[in-house]
Amino acid sequence: MTSTKYDPRILKTQHPVPGAPDNWKRFFTFNTDAKVIGIQYMCLALIFLLIGGLLAMVMRGELITPPADLVDPSVYNGLYTMHGTIMLFLFLFPVLNGFNNLLIPTMIGAPDMAFPKLNAAAFWLVPVFAIVLLASFFVPGGPASSGWWSYPPVSIQNPLGHFINGQFLWILAVALSGVSSIMGAVNFVTTIIRMRAPGMGYFRMPVFIWTAWAAQTLQLIGLPALTGGAIMLLFDLSFGTSFFLPEGGGDPVLYQHFFWFYSHPAVYVMVLPVFGIFSEVITVYSRKPLFGYKFVALASFIITFLGLIVWVHHMFYSGTPQWMRNLFMVTTMLIAVPTGVKVFAWLGTLWGGKIRLSTPMLFVLGGLINFIFGGITGVMLGTAPIDIHVGNTYFVVAHFHYIIFNTIGFGIFAGIYHWFPKFTGRMYYEGLGKVHFVLTFIGATLNWLPLHWAGLLGMPRRVASYDPEFAIWNVIASIGAFMLGVASIPFILNIVSSWVRGPKAPANPWNAIGLEWLLPSPPPAENFEDDVPTVISEPYGYGLGKPLVEDQNFYVRRSMEA
Amino acid sequence: MTSTTPKPKKGLSLRLILILLSLVGLNLLVSLQIAQWSFSWLPVAASTAAPYVDGLFSLEVGMGAFLFNGCVGFILWSVIANRAEKYDESDGLPIEGNTKLEIIWTVIPFIIVMALAIYSIDVNGKLDTLGPKNKYDVAENQSPKTVASLDGLSEVGPIEVISRQWNWEFVYPNGVRSSELHLPIDQRANFLLTSKDVIHSFYIPAFRLKQDIIPGSVISYSITPTREGRYRLRDAHFSGAYFSENQTHVIVQSKDDYASWLQSTNERPLVPGLSPGTVQYQKRLSKGNKGWATVPPAPPPMVNDPGNPDDPHEA
Numbered sequence: 001m002t003s004t005k006y007d008p009r010i011l012k013t014q015h016p017v018p019g020a021p022d023n024w025k026r027f028f029t030f031n032t033d034a035k036v037i038g039i040q041y042m043c044l045a046l047i048f049l050l051i052g053g054l055l056a057m058v059m060r061g062e063l064i065t066p067p068a069d070l071v072d073p074s075v076y077n078g079l080y081t082m083h084g085t086i087m088l089f090l091f092l093f094p095v096l097n098g099f100n101n102l103l104i105p106t107m108i109g110a111p112d113m114a115f116p117k118l119n120a121a122a123f124w125l126v127p128v129f130a131i132v133l134l135a136s137f138f139v140p141g142g143p144a145s146s147g148w149w150s151y152p153p154v155s156i157q158n159p160l161g162h163f164i165n166g167q168f169l170w171i172l173a174v175a176l177s178g179v180s181s182i183m184g185a186v187n188f189v190t191t192i193i194r195m196r197a198p199g200m201g202y203f204r205m206p207v208f209i210w211t212a213w214a215a216q217t218l219q220l221i222g223l224p225a226l227t228g229g230a231i232m233l234l235f236d237l238s239f240g241t242s243f244f245l246p247e248g249g250g251d252p253v254l255y256q257h258f259f260w261f262y263s264h265p266a267v268y269v270m271v272l273p274v275f276g277i278f279s280e281v282i283t284v285y286s287r288k289p290l291f292g293y294k295f296v297a298l299a300s301f302i303i304t305f306l307g308l309i310v311w312v313h314h315m316f317y318s319g320t321p322q323w324m325r326n327l328f329m330v331t332t333m334l335i336a337v338p339t340g341v342k343v344f345a346w347l348g349t350l351w352g353g354k355i356r357l358s359t360p361m362l363f364v365l366g367g368l369i370n371f372i373f374g375g376i377t378g379v380m381l382g383t384a385p386i387d388i389h390v391g392n393t394y395f396v397v398a399h400f401h402y403i404i405f406n407t408i409g410f411g412i413f414a415g416i417y418h419w420f421p422k423f424t425g426r427m428y429y430e431g432l433g434k435v436h437f438v439l440t441f442i443g444a445t446l447n448w449l450p451l452h453w454a455g456l457l458g459m460p461r462r463v464a465s466y467d468p469e470f471a472i473w474n475v476i477a478s479i480g481a482f483m484l485g486v487a488s489i490p491f492i493l494n495i496v497s498s499w500v501r502g503p504k505a506p507a508n509p510w511n512a513i514g515l516e517w518l519l520p521s522p523p524p525a526e527n528f529e530d531d532v533p534t535v536i537s538e539p540y541g542y543g544l545g546k547p548l549v550e551d552q553n554f555y556v557r558r559s560m561e562a
Numbered sequence: 563m564t565s566t567t568p569k570p571k572k573g574l575s576l577r578l579i580l581i582l583l584s585l586v587g588l589n590l591l592v593s594l595q596i597a598q599w600s601f602s603w604l605p606v607a608a609s610t611a612a613p614y615v616d617g618l619f620s621l622e623v624g625m626g627a628f629l630f631n632g633c634v635g636f637i638l639w640s641v642i643a644n645r646a647e648k649y650d651e652s653d654g655l656p657i658e659g660n661t662k663l664e665i666i667w668t669v670i671p672f673i674i675v676m677a678l679a680i681y682s683i684d685v686n687g688k689l690d691t692l693g694p695k696n697k698y699d700v701a702e703n704q705s706p707k708t709v710a711s712l713d714g715l716s717e718v719g720p721i722e723v724i725s726r727q728w729n730w731e732f733v734y735p736n737g738v739r740s741s742e743l744h745l746p747i748d749q750r751a752n753f754l755l756t757s758k759d760v761i762h763s764f765y766i767p768a769f770r771l772k773q774d775i776i777p778g779s780v781i782s783y784s785i786t787p788t789r790e791g792r793y794r795l796r797d798a799h800f801s802g803a804y805f806s807e808n809q810t811h812v813i814v815q816s817k818d819d820y821a822s823w824l825q826s827t828n829e830r831p832l833v834p835g836l837s838p839g840t841v842q843y844q845k846r847l848s849k850g851n852k853g854w855a856t857v858p859p860a861p862p863p864m865v866n867d868p869g870n871p872d873d874p875h876e877a
Binding site for chain 1: 603604605611614615618619622623626629630633634636637640641644645646650651652653654655656657658659660661663664667668671672675676678679682683685686687689692694695697700701759760761763765767768770771772773774776777778779781794796797798799800801802803804805806807809842846852853854855856857875877
């Protein structure tokens with residue numbers, strides 16, 4: 001075959017090389033290479049981004065007019081429940097675990113994850129619970145339709161009385177997702193603590209590693225609460241217990257504590273790695289060291305700590321007593337401080353840089369602007385008296401989409417473009433990337449900016465119909481949503497065509513500093529194999545003229561010869 | 563890699579300081595204007611809570627606008643002024659940080675958010691809307707009224723607010739039942755919030771107040787309306803299939819009008835009350851019961867005054 005051009009180390013391994021025979025098959029096997037698993041996670045997650053996005057477009061079609069006319073309200077409720085569930089558990093968590101798998105071993109110079117088989121098992125649970133969740137569309141009565149919160153008693157009303165129902169499958173899928181995430185988290189945390197290259201002390205780790213570590217620590221602490229809550233809910237639904245049912249002496253508010261003890265930190269699980277991506281991308285495309293690297297790194301763990309003690313701000317109007325509202329308002333407000341540190345550090349990094357507006361940088365700057373906006377509305381929501389007015393309205397929907405799509409989603413796109421050459425061995429098309437950015441930014445702004453006003457005027461969230469005075473905001477939002485649907489076309493076109501026949505990528509196309517850029521593109525299965533470099537400086541030494549590792553030229557030469 | 567980059571000039575020139583100061587001043591003016599506009603983004607203010615909430619919101623909008631304009635202005639300026647030339651592969655200024663600056667931008671936000679929190683705690687205390695939440699025994703059919711804690715400061719009530727999938731029922735101390743909530747202006751009214759099935763939320767945007775209603779508990783809640791008119795009362799907590807239709811009106815009247823309404827309504831016979839869920843469910847059944855599963859709606863409550871859902875509302 002014509003595969004002689006490739007490094008023999010790449011060919012003998014399980015890693016995909018474009019054009020090499022049959023390599024695509026390894027994506028459908030129980031492969032233990034973290035880089036294969038990373039791509040498995042990402043491709044599966046992007047398919048679910050499309051599915052979740054299609055559900056959202058049906059919802060926006062329904063909401064373009066005030067009455068519930070496109071679909072029955074019961075169908076709308078199922079759609080919005082599945083939209084949220086799919087986006088969180090089948091797009092965001094898997095796609096970020098994809099980044100973790102690709103970046104953690106390569107950035108710290110480890111050959112693979114600490115527990116490769118566990119890693120593969122954690123991934124293969126994802127298609128399993130995906131099938132369980134999607135199967136719920138086809139059971140009598142339709143899928144779960146009580147929102148991704150699944151608050152009892154509405155979630156356990158089970159109108160048809162069947163044992164296998166949409167809500168039952170939903171709880172099963174969420175519990176399995178929790179198991180998968182815990183398995184992943186054990187692996188990531190162990191790998192980061194135990195398998196770093198020689199010389200890579202904690203304060204020489206890239207910020208992405210810091211943020212991934214902080215995020216996965218949250219998973220380990222928080223997920224047991226959600227999984228436990230989900231199991232109790234399952235028992236209430238199917239086996240006649242009454243943990244949360246007042247008829248048997250239970251209290252529905254108890255579930256809210258279990259749910260939010262994890263599900264608020266879950267936001268930080270998702271946003272922290274994106275802060276990591278922001279830090280990596282801004283330094284490369286500004287050609288500057290990260291401003292206040294140590295502060296930024298430590299701020300991640302301060303967010304982790306504070307993130308665990310703010311959950312009651314989701315329950316300000318659940319009958320929470322005044323002292324508790326006040327306490328959790330203070331902790332919630334405090335989170336603005338470490339996140340502010342990060343934002344100012346990124347601004348400081350831009351100062352006096354040599355800025356290049358490539359696609360990843362555009363997505364990061366767009367995401368950063370959106371994050372500042374979403375952070376400000378977040379402080380408003382954390383202010384109890386304001387939250388009592390706008391909580392559970394479209395203001396919240398607008399706020400969290402500013403975080404979850406306009407920040408986290410943008411960061412994910414930035415990361416995909418930035419590391420695309422490294423892990424596929426091919427360059428993407430810059431022009432299509434920029435079209436994708438422009439369409440996404442305009443679409444996202446049209447979609448979520450107007451909804452703030454709908455919420456301020458008192459339009460509740462999760463409604464299938466609404467009073468006519470809210471129509472104008474919803475028409476604009478629906479146009480934005482359809483535009484986001486269109487924005488996926490240049491993205492898919494770019495990724496698929498570049499991977500199949502894009503120009504071959506050099507080892508370090510962006511002239512970036514970091515261990516992963518000292519590897520060939522794509523890296524061989526065991527990364528540095530027996531020659532793990534010794535790290536001798538802090539990351540992000542742009543303009544300092546210091547090498548990152550001992551004997552740097554050897555690694556640069558080797559990566560280029562591949 | 564280029565290793566020698568010019569050192570940044572020490573200190574800022576007077577001209578630069580003046581330009582910066584005028585930009586900050588401009589930002590301040592723009593932010594004040596936006597803070598003023600923010601009052602118009604909210605519905606009419608019709609309770610004692612509204613001025614506090616609106617004031618706090620306007621304050622945060624102004625501060626937020628100042629921060630947002632500043633940061634976005636800085637990003638745009640950097641992108642324009644510090645853009646690398648094509649083919650310029652060199653690095654930027656190797657500034658690794660500035661401890662003094664980093665401490666400043668940790669301490670100042672800390673002070674600001676703590677000041678906001680303390681002010682909000684103060685507002686919370688002044689509003690004093692939320693009373694105790696008491697559990698009652700659902701299995702034993704215990705009456706919520708027997709365990710409820712009443713608000714000693716209230717002049718009206720207690721009015722029982724009963725929420726169901728999907729209708730509202732209001733029971734006044736003299737036994738009158740209605741589907742729309744009638745309140746006298748400028749008097750503190752006490753409510754006992756209960757739910758017959760799932761969690762609902764008692765939300766009146768014009769009052770800026772919202773309280774979830776938890777099945778199995780009775781929550782004592784107090785409101786003082788300050789403006790006559792007809793406003794929307796919306797269920798703000800997802801409660802199943804016809805959740806979005808679960809709305810009714812709050813009618814704030816003068817003291818005399820309220821008293822005469824109570825009097826005259828007491829003499830009216832009981833009729834089926836407003837129940838938007840029932841209407842929607844009948845429509846669904848007539849179309850062949852298509853769609854995904856839902857529990858059937860609770861039957862409409864029997865009330866003296868069913869109200870009129872088609873009357874126009876102000877907010």
